[in-house]
Amino acid sequence: MQEKKVAVLFTGLIRDAALFERSVAEFAAQPCVTQIIFSTWHKDALDNGEFLQGLMQRYPLTVVTATDPKLVYDQYNGFRQSVTLRRGLEAVGEASHVLRTRTDTHIDPAVVQHLAAKDSRITDPMAPALRLFREKISTTCCSMLAPFYIDDILFFGHKEDLLKLCSMDYSEFRHPSSAKYAHYIRYYPPFRQHFPQFMHFVHNEIFATVVSAELRQLVLPKLMESREYALMLVIYYRLVSAFFCLDWGGYRSTFKGVAAEYTDGGADFRMDADQMNDSNAFFARGSVGDFDHPELRRLLGPAAESLRTVSDLRDAASGIDYAAFFSEVRNYAKQAFRFDQRLAEAKAMMRAGETVSQAFQTLCWLQPADPANTELMYLLALCYNSVGDIARAQPLLERCLETGAPFYSPAGQLLAEIMQQKSA
Structure with missing residues (x-):
């Protein structure tokens, strides 16, 4: 097989020159590398102009820049990353x-020779009907329990395929509930047309990935015991196996000085969506219910078995109301957290004045159970506003209006006051 010509694309800010x-x-x-590109914002390039010009004189480096969009709701930079990725690919x-x-x-540069030489052809029989990618996209690891939570520190593929990972579909992703949103924005959009059910997970992913161990221990096991979520996971496993490759020749990266850590298919299973897996075999075997770990076999095996009778994977979840399913999950989480009672307690604390900080802690603790609750967001904004932190209060109030609160509501009135204060 002819070795591929490769461009190496760096994105991000220069923090460690x-x-x-x-x-x-x-x-x-590296012999197969024909171009090196650095894609960043205008400001970062200008701030490091002398350094970058020196690199361009010594190496085949191209620097491209873009205007930082600074979207209000892009809290975890998923859209900003899409801008610099697209600019670099172009x-x-x-x-x-x-x-x-x-x-x-940083990663051993010899990895690029391995990536350029390996066979990345897509051979899954469903691929021609979906027409998603020309070749498999190589990434280092994928979550075992959170669909499309796929590592994006490093990835490799055909240029035309990577352009499909630059989604600017702002409308559906404008209310992130965790930092993992940037991963969903990167990898899910190419699949959305054929597998729309995963959008319900993206909107409710906090129940699987929440940092709060208490909420995760309450809700994630309930998800895993459900047929609906098990089916979602085995479909995701099939898609990972068909369209992604996790083979990096044994090379491991360091990110911000820390060595990458992820597991292979033989490691112990944990009820933790942050457990990443770098085994192609795990996802291929898992999609048909073949697991080494007996608990995963029990939880996901029946769903995988049901796929054997489905001729078109796109039809596997037909008849399942995922909106209703995740609504039930949200109600379960709220009941487990005694959401309404504790929200009332936080409001009482705020009326008392001297316990606003305690109320704030309660509200932050409750938020993962219902991240789109406009009353909770308004109360958090009140807490921020009480200490003069209008920079954090304003986005919460704007989101209240975005998610249904009327412009004349208390949230709208407070937002008007803040905007007048800023313009004064």
Whole structure:
């Protein structure tokens, strides 16, 4: 098989100039690398102009810049990352394939030779009907329990395929509930047309991925025991197996100086959506219910077995009302947290005045159980406003109006006061 011509694309800000220069120099020495691109914001390039011009003189480095969109609701930078990724991909010249990395990430540059030489053909029989990618996209690992929570520190693929990972579908992703949203925005949109049920997970992913151990221990086991979520996971496993490759030749990266940690298919199973897996075999076997771990076999095996009788994977979830399913999950979480009672307690604390900080802690603790609750968001905004932090209060109030609160509601009135205060 002919070795691919590769462009290495760095995105991000220059926070460690020495590490960035080391990576540029190492990749420039690889025979298959024909171009190195750095995509960043105008300001970062201007702030580091002398340094970047020096690199461009010594290495085949192209620097492209974009205006930072600074979207109000892009709390976890998913859309901003799409902008710099697309800008960088548009600058690729003769190379057919791209390794996308970051300025704060390091990996042995020999990995690019491995990626360029390996066979990435898509052979799954459902692929021709879906027409998603030309080749498999290589990424380092994927979550075992959270669909489309796929690592995005490093990924490699055909340029035309990676352009499909630059979604600017702002409307459906404008209310992130956790930092994992940036991963869903990257990897899910190409599949959404054929598998729309995963959008319900994206809107409710906090119940699987929440940082709060207490909420996760209450809700994630309930999700895993359900037929609906089990079916969602085994469909996701099939998609990962068909369209992604987790083979990086044994090379491991460091991100911000910390070595990457993820497990293979033989590791002990944990009820934790942050458990990442780097085994192609795990996802291929899991999609047909073949698990080494007996608990995963019990939880997901029947759902995988049901796929054997489905001729078209797109029809596997037909008849399941995922909106109703996740509504039930949300109600369960609220009951488990005694949401209404504790929300009333927080309001009483705020009326008392001297216990606003305690009320704030209660509200933050409750929020994962119902992240779109406008009353809770309004109360959090009141807490921020009480200490003069209008920068945090305003987005919460704007989201209240975005999610249904009238402009003349208390949230709207407080937002008007803040906007007048800022314009004064």
